[in-house]
Amino acid sequence: MRVTTAVFLGTFAAAMLFVILAAPLGAENWPSWRGPTQNGISIEKNLPVEWSRTKNVAWTLPLPGPAGASPVVWDDLIYLTSLGENGADLLLLCVSTDGRELWRRQLGSGNENARGDEGNWASPSPVTDGRHVWSMMGSGDVACFTPAGKPVWHINLQERYGRFQIQFGMSSTPVLYNNRLYVQLIHGDGQATTQEALVACLDGLTGEEIWREDRVTGATAENEHSYASPILYDFEGLRFLISHGADYTIAHDLDDGSEIWRMGGLNPRDDPEKDYHPTLRFVASPAAAAGIVVIPTAKREPVYAIRPDLKGDLTGNKQALLWKYPRNTPDVPSPLIHGGLVYLCREDGNLLCLDAKTGEELYHERTHVLRHRASPVYADGHIYTTARDGVITVTKAGRDFEIVAQNELGEDMASSPVISNGTIYLRTFDALWAIREGK
Numbered sequence: 001m002r003v004t005t006a007v008f009l010g011t012f013a014a015a016m017l018f019v020i021l022a023a024p025l026g027a028e029n030w031p032s033w034r035g036p037t038q039n040g041i042s043i044e045k046n047l048p049v050e051w052s053r054t055k056n057v058a059w060t061l062p063l064p065g066p067a068g069a070s071p072v073v074w075d076d077l078i079y080l081t082s083l084g085e086n087g088a089d090l091l092l093l094c095v096s097t098d099g100r101e102l103w104r105r106q107l108g109s110g111n112e113n114a115r116g117d118e119g120n121w122a123s124p125s126p127v128t129d130g131r132h133v134w135s136m137m138g139s140g141d142v143a144c145f146t147p148a149g150k151p152v153w154h155i156n157l158q159e160r161y162g163r164f165q166i167q168f169g170m171s172s173t174p175v176l177y178n179n180r181l182y183v184q185l186i187h188g189d190g191q192a193t194t195q196e197a198l199v200a201c202l203d204g205l206t207g208e209e210i211w212r213e214d215r216v217t218g219a220t221a222e223n224e225h226s227y228a229s230p231i232l233y234d235f236e237g238l239r240f241l242i243s244h245g246a247d248y249t250i251a252h253d254l255d256d257g258s259e260i261w262r263m264g265g266l267n268p269r270d271d272p273e274k275d276y277h278p279t280l281r282f283v284a285s286p287a288a289a290a291g292i293v294v295i296p297t298a299k300r301e302p303v304y305a306i307r308p309d310l311k312g313d314l315t316g317n318k319q320a321l322l323w324k325y326p327r328n329t330p331d332v333p334s335p336l337i338h339g340g341l342v343y344l345c346r347e348d349g350n351l352l353c354l355d356a357k358t359g360e361e362l363y364h365e366r367t368h369v370l371r372h373r374a375s376p377v378y379a380d381g382h383i384y385t386t387a388r389d390g391v392i393t394v395t396k397a398g399r400d401f402e403i404v405a406q407n408e409l410g411e412d413m414a415s416s417p418v419i420s421n422g423t424i425y426l427r428t429f430d431a432l433w434a435i436r437e438g439k
Contacts, residue, residue, distance in 0.1 A: 027044065027420070027421045027422065028042065028043055028044060028419075028420060028421075029073055029074045029075065029130070029420055030042075030071075030072055030073045030418045030419060030420045030425075031072050031073075031074055031127060031128050031129060031130070031176070032072060032125070032127045032128075032173070032175070032176065033069075033070050033072075033125040033127075033173045033229065033416070034231075034334070034375065034416070035377070035418075035419070037234070038175070038231050038232055038288075039287060039288060039289065039336070039337065040287070040334070040336045040375055040376060040377045040378060040416070041336075041338055041377075041378045041379075042377065042378065042379035042380075042419040044379055044380065044419055044420075044421075044422060045380050046380070046422065046437060047379050047380050047382075047419065047422065047424060047437065048424065048435055048436065048437040049382060049394045049404050049405045050394075050405045050407060051407045051409075051424075051435045052407065052408065052409070053409055053410060056435055056436060056437060056438070056439050057433060057434070057435060057436075057439055058099070058423065058434040058435065058436040058439045059098065059099035059433075059434045060099070060431050060432070060433050060434075061095060061099050061100075061101065061431055061432045062430065062431050063080075063082050063093070063427075063430065063431055063432060064082050064083065064084050064085045064091065064093075064104075065082050065083025065084055065085060065087060065091075065122070066082075066083060066117065066120065066122075066412075066429035066430075067080070067081050067082050067083060067120060067122035067123060067415070067427070067429075068118075068119050068120075068122075068123050068171075068373065068374075068414030068415055069081045069122060069123055069124055069125040069126070069173075069415060069427070070125045070374075070415045070416045070417075070418055070427060071095075071125075071126075071415070071418050071425050071427050071432065072125060072126050072127060072128050072133075072418070073097070073418060073420035073421075073425065074128045074129075074130040074133075074147075075130065076096055076097045076098075077094055077095070077096065077097070077102070077147055078094070078095040078096070078097060078425065078432070079092060079093070079094055079095075079126045079128055079133045079135070080092075080093050080095070080125075080126065080427055080432065081093070081122040081123075081124070081125070081126060081135060081137070082104075082122055083111055083120060083121075083122050084106070087111060088109050088110060088111050089106050089108075089109050089111075090106065090107045090108045090109060090111060090121055090122055090137040090138075090139060090141065091104050091105065091106055091107070091122070092104065092105050092107060092126060092133070092135040092143070092145065094133075094147070094149060095432060097420075097421070097423070097434070099432075099434060102149070103148075103149035105143070105145060105149055105151070107135060107137050107139075107141040107142075107143050107154070108121075108137050108139040108140075108141035108156075109139075110139060111138075111139075112138070112169060114168035114169045114171075115168055117412075117429075118168070118373070118414070119168060119169060119171055119414070120138065120169070121137050121138030121139050121169055121170075122137060122138070123138060123169065123171040124136045124137065124138065124170075124171055124172060124173045124174070124229075125173045127173070127174060127175070127176040127181075128176075129176060129179075130147070131146075131147070132144050132145065132146060132147075132152060132204065132205075133145050133146075133147065134174065134176065134181055134204065136157075136172075136173070136174050136183065138164075138169040138170045138171060139156070139158070140156045140157035140158035140159070140164060140170065141154065141155075141156050141157075142154070142155050142156070142157060142174075142181070142183075142202070142207065143155075144204065144205070144207065152205070153205075153206055153207040154207070155202075155207045157183065157185065157200075160209070161185060161196075161198060161200070161212075162196060164185070164187050165187050165188055165189045165196060165224075166187035166225045166227075167222065167225055168225070168227065170185065170187065171227045171229075172184050172185070172186075172226070172227070172228065172229045172230070173229040174229075174230075175229075175230050175231065175232050175241060176204065177232055177254065179203070179204040179205060180201050180202065180203065180204055180210065180254075181201070181202040181203075181204050182199065182200070182201050182202075182230055182232075182241050182254075183199070183200050183202065183230070184197075184198075184199050184215070184226070184228075184229070184230045184243040184244075184245070185197065185198050185199075185200070186215060186224070186225065186226035186228075186243070186245035186246050187224060187225050187226070188219075188224030188225070188246075189224075196224075197214070197215040197216070197217070197224065197226075197245070197246055198212050198213060198214050198215055199212070199213045199215055199230070199241065199243050199250075199252055199257055200212040200213075200257075201254075201257060211255075211256050211257045212257065213252060213256075213257030213258065213259070215243060215246065215250065217246040217247055217248045217262075217264075218247070219245075219246035219247040219248075219267075220276075220278070221278040221279070222278060222279045222280075222281050223246055223247055223267065223277075223278065223279070223280055223281055224246055225245075225281045226244060226245020226246060226281060226282050226283075227245075227281065227282065227283040228244040228245055228282045228283060228284060228285040228286075228334075229244075229285045230242060230243045230244070230285075231244075231285055231286055231287070231288060233251070233288045233293065233308055235288065235289065235290040235291070235308075236290050236291070238308055238309060239254060240252060240253060240254060240260055241253075241254055241257075242286055242288070242293065244282055244285055244286050244295070245281070245282045246282075247264060247266055247267045247280075248262050248263065248264050248266065249262070249263045249266065249286055249293070249295045250262045250263075251308070260311055261310055261311050261312055261313070261314050261320075262312075262313055262314065262315070263295060263304065263306055263314045263315060263320070264313070264314075264315035265304075265315045265316060266280075266282075266295065266297050266301075266302075266304070267280050267297075268280075268301065277299070277301070279299070280297065280298050280299060280301065281298060282296070282297065282298055283298060283331060283332045284296040284298075284329070284330050284331065284332055284333060284334045284335070284375075285334040285375075286334070286335070287334055287335040287336060287337050287342075288308070288337070289337040289338075289356070291307065291308065291309075292305055292306075292307070292308070292322060292337065292356060293305070293306050293307075293308050294335045294337060294342055296329045296330050296331075296334065296335055296344075297329045298329060298331050299329075299331060300327055300328055300329060300331070301327070301329050302324050302325060302326050302327065302329060303324070303325040303328075303329045303330075303335070303344065303354075304321065304323075304324050304325075305321070305322040305323045305324075305325075305342070305356070305359060306320050306321055306322060307319070307320050307322060322357070322359070323358055323359030324359065325344075325354060325359050325361070328344070328346060328350075328352060328364070329344070329346075330344045330345055330346050330347065331346070331347040332347050332372070332373045333345040333346075333347070333372055333373065333374060333375045333376060333385075334375040336375070336376045336377070336378060336383065337356060338378045338397065339397065339398070340355070340356050340357065341353055341354065341355065341356055341362070341397075341398070341399065342354040342355075342356050342359075343376055343378075343383055345367075345372055345375070345376045345385045346372070347371060347372055347373075348369060348370075348371075348372070349366065349367045349368045349369050349370060349371075349372050349385070349387055349393075350364060350365065350366055350367070351363075351364075351365055351366075351367050351376075351383070351385060351393075351395060351401070352364045353399065353401070362399045362400075363399075363400070363401040365401040367385055367387075367393040367395065367403065367406075368385075368387045368391045368393050368406060370387040370388050370389050370391070371387065371388040372385060372386065372387050372388065373386075373388060373414040374386035374413065374414060374415055374416040374417070375416045376416075377416060377417045377419065378397060379419050379424075381396065381397050382394050382395065382396060382397055382404060383395045383396075383397050384417050384424075386413055386415075386416065386417060387413075388412060388413065388414060389408075389412060389413075390408060390409045390410060390411045390412060390413045390426075390428055391406055391407065391408045392406070392407045392408075392417065392426070393405075393406050394406070394407070409426065409428060409433060411428035411429060411430045411431065412428060412429045412430075413426065413427070413428045413429065414429075415427035415428075422436060422437070423435065423436045424436075
């Protein structure tokens with residue numbers, strides 16, 4: 001077969017262009033709460049493991065108010081939520097990656113703080129695809145903007161779906177996929193006959209509802225309230241939404257919201273030696289990797305690992321259950337799965353490492369003894385865990401426990417670290433910090 005020079009050169013040029021576009025030298029965007037694949041994993045290299053208020057700090061930007069939401073990053077733009085200076089306005093901010101505030105937009109007002117200063121109505125993180133940015137607030141306000149800050153649409157979920165009845169505020173972050181915004185609203189009034197919980201899919205360009213699916217589980221009391229966020233399972237040809245709360249983890253079809261499988265048995269009522277736990281509300285979200293979904297519960301109860309490729313009610317299904325770790329669930333930080341290992345950061349700062357295939361505990365060690373609300377992040381061979389006082393412990397990834405560094409900014413923090421283009425972004429209650437090697 002003869003190939004002309006022109007055809008060869010054209011094919012070679014196209015192949016080189018593909019290589020250039022597909023391999024951006026390890027740099028990546030961080031478009032959602034837990035990163036590019038919603039699992040807390042970064043592919044970036046040569047990141048700092050040590051910093052302070054003066055070491056490896058590229059810049060610091062004071063913020064108008066506190067929030068626990070993580071920023072998101074696309075190219076040279078950072079988006080993050082915040083309260084306004086008056087403590088009431090609910091704001092979306094756009095910041096350049098050189099530390100300048102470019103614009104701010106108000107989505108709503110009337111903030112309520114939760115558990116003292118544990119959270120507020122600016123707790124959900126934004127999401128972006130580079131062409132638009134979407135933000136949801138605990139008030140139910142959801143809005144879409146262009147990167148230049150131009151409003152595209154705005155709705156209020158409480159006006160559309162009914163008043164939120166949730167003790168510590170709606171803190172769930174939406175999932176963005178293919179110009180669709182997926183939200184879970186799991187709440188209720190504590191009456192067994194009432195079920196307000198639902199999962200909804202919105203058109204990302206208009207805010208119009210594409211579908212809604214009532215999420216009926218029979219949970220009662222505080223267990224009707226979920227503070228977790230949905231996640232997208234997208235591995236090996238399987239793709240669906242996972243919602244978490246009200247005693248169940250449920251997989252939903254992305255096209256119509258129909259239920260694919262549900263996993264119960266997450267409340268001790270299924271243990272004949274225990275009664276129903278009336279305050280076992282879920283805060284930590286599930287984590288996923290190829291062939292596994294790790295499901296946390298709450299209050300030191302079990303962690304479950306299940307297969308994602310089955311259908312129906314998986315409760316008590318021995319074929320579905322990969323393993324059950326009987327205690328020490330992470331109450332707030334979500335699990336992290338990487339390199340065949342599952343990392344669980346407990347609320348007291350203890351870090352657990354389990355074998356992802358068997359659930360065998362490899363270690364359970366102390367990092368920094370204070371409340372941990374942020375979820376762990378993996379990057380370049382290290383696990384980053386964040387304490388409420390802003391101390392971030394850097395631990396070597398792997399089957400053996402080794403603390404590499406502990407770094408302190410001296411500012412309270414509940415937001416998970418964000419990594420993009422060689423920079424670690426840290427959102428404290430006071431400021432946004434850019435941590436970069438050699439600065």
